[in-house]
Amino acid sequence: MTHKQVRLGMPGVRGQDEPAFDSLRPPSPELVDDCVHCGFCLTTCPTYALWGEEMDSPRGRIHLMKTGLEGAPLSDTMVGHFDACLGCMACVTSCPSGVQYDRLIEATRAQVERRHDRTPKDRALRSAIFALFPYPRRLRILRGPLRLTQRLGADRLLRRSGLLERLSPQLATMQSLAPQLGKAEPTPERTPAVGERRAVVGMLTGCVQREFFPGVNAATARVLAAEGCDVIAPRSQGCCGALSTHTGREEEGRAFARALIDTFTAAGVDHVVVNSAGCGSSMKEYVHLLADDPDYAQRAADFSARVRDFAEIIAELGPVAPRHPVEAVAAYHDACHLAHAQGIRSQPRELLRAVPGLEVREIPDSEICCGSAGVYNVLNPEPARELGDRKAANILSTGAELLVTANPGCLMQVATSLERSGRRIRLAHTALVLDASIRGVPLETI
């Protein structure tokens, strides 16, 4: 479809009177019709929890999609409510009618990205994010100066000055989210199984995970090896495309997906293991993302079927490596893309509870998102901050001294929120805890 228009730097839709969606993969009317408007999704929706209004609830957004399909234009208002969705998929969990909101919002976002003109400022921010995050090499370049400012304490100075906040709240958020960086720790391309080999697994090293949390990747490889896996981490692998796909940049996401499928097909592995919840969920969705691509549809389906979350594969294989005690009181935080999008709740809890000395506590309102949601906290700093503060309060109420979760985004968001509350507790990825237990080393040394 071609659109004639003059851009005057104003936000809006190309052709104000056109219906919200064109014919290229609009949200499916059949899936929209599955919603019976019962409202069971409302209380688990983070934006409904914040604002208590229908149009910022899953049921309300589906209603907006419906009006769009019936011919209503893609107004700024409508786009605002779609943009406000965190994509946490808590509604998918709570829906008794099995509405596939994940598919609906993804299709809607792709239409929004293609057909809605964002403000120049918003466009610039999005371009910057997507020119940076999906590229580990570019992130690596950022590591040096970031680490330097952190070591000099310049980052705290910058934060206190409020300079960035005045310039752009989004930039300020990005800066505040950056974790304390340790030294780089590349994952070996091949880690042989310890003892009997039970599986050959590929390992996604990720972008943010690889550059900002290299210790997590190293621990993941060690634990997998200790549990009898040959671990292959191809150096040539790129981004999985989760951030792009979940933000409606479909074509970009597809290109990343095809490249990753090629890489891991060449590696010849039984499973592809992912230690980042958002990446894992998007890789399991390649089957939908590439369904219309004749060359890749089947390969994507095969690939998605082989993707496993880190905790999922270990539970599936059955843990065999002996555990040493880790004396701590921990709270386990469900990453939305693990619990809601992949349905993985019991496996990480069981693995953690099997660690001698480790007490695992539940966090109240655990189904509500922490506000990280991919790049949501960068694009929508205010609601993200509010959700982060609620999450921090709930975490602190458990009295835990250690927070365990399985997603780099959650780790950064929760760390920033806890810091804002003035309280600090230690944070660790599930893999770090298991690695410490298997190796018998104190958690602090990792």
Place this chain on the structure above:
Amino acid sequence: MATHPGHPSVPDRSDGMMHGLDPAAEDRAQTAPAGAPSRGGTVADVLAELRGTLPDEALLTDPARLATYECDGLAAYRVTPGLVVLASTPEHVAATVRACARHAVPFVARGSGTGLSGGALPHAEGVLVVTSRLRTLHEVSAADQRAVVDPGVINLQVTKMATPEGYYFAPDPSSQQICSIGGNVAENSGGAHCLKYGFTTNHVLSLDIVTPDGDQVTLGTRAPDAPGYDLVGAFVGSEGTLGVATRATVRLVRLPQEVRTVLAGFAGTDEAGAATSAIIAAGIVPAAIEIMDALAIEAAEAAVSCGYPAGAGAVLVVELDGARHEVADEYAAVERICRQEGAFEFRMATDAAERAAIWKGRKSAFAAVGRISPDYIVQDGVVPRTALPEVLRQMTRISAEQGVRVANVFHAGDGNLHPLVLFDGSKAGETERAEAVSGMILDLCIEHGGSITGEHGVGSDKAKYMPRMFTDDDLDTMQLVRCAFDPHGIANPGKIYPTPRLCGERSGRRQGAHPLQEAGLGEVF
């Protein structure tokens, strides 16, 4: 509650209006007499008046946003409201209703929008007052066995807050995880456990309301009983026609010492129904007795994998609660009765997770039916418990004759049926056939001495059935009560009554005056 002295106010016969007891309300009444609204006002007038008073973000006028409020849990009826007000304080509610009263513009109150009778269906030329942002839990007091909550507080939230104190809020509609207390009050909501514990009306001590004139008054007291008319009783279940609740003081119930939930599989609903009658006849009042038939089980399994007995034509869920010894005795009796009546499987939940799984199947049944049918009507009717087997047989006959599938989920203990009439709206004629079957089921209920609604309310959906159950005189008498609260007929008009009356208007269908008037016992306000 400084502005609300804890006394009920009563209608003042001299002008047929209710007065708030707070001095501010009296002042307002003088400057802008609500009894003399400017006729012919519009939503635009109300909006103009509210612009300066309420925050901008509380007033929704954008068509896309308004459209998301066009229906509640009954999506078959849709009306886009003229204006939506997202109230954050009782004063926002009062200011809105006052403006509506002044301009004679209808208003409709809405909580979480989960109602199943279209009670919160908006008015196209009216204002929708949404209370979902009024969600502060003000007080949970174990010593007083009560909680004080805003109307937008979620039902289950009250129980969650009271549980650490050893208490809970007893009314438990299937939508308890999302329905609001304000909505429960408006609809007099029940749930699986109202067999033993009663409906919402048995659990409300006092209400702050905004009357249809815009006055803020308190009904009832926090004490267990108050002299005078039971205005709280009149308000609970009035479906938004007597005003808007802005705060509720509700009763909390002590958590039982022991709870046992059992699941029994039967060949069909006849056997399950017979077991129900036998349990009650044995003098046992379980906290809940629920029956689901094969279709409902299929839907629930598809949705939440609740693990009900394979091959069951009906399951009976019985929950026993109370003192440990009592529950143990009752449990033994229930097991004996179920086996006698042909239960091929009888099991008890051994932990909280198993109990939750049993209830999850039951409570998600309505929405889960969406998995086995594109469209469906949730019906709600009541029959005397003893008539259950006969009514179920008739229902099966109607279903077969009309070629319309009907799934059944019901609160068997109190004869409250929830037939789910399945259809595909995209196929010609199916919607009409389903509606016809739905109506026939209600006729069945009435024929057997029952009622057209057990707990979902009349709302928009069942107003047309009211004359099948009540005489014109009955309906007019009910509307006299409404007139006492809402002389201008602006509070949720079009709901409950098939033929709305303006106060002061004589019945169109009846010749002569109301019998009470003729007898000199009453007069039209």
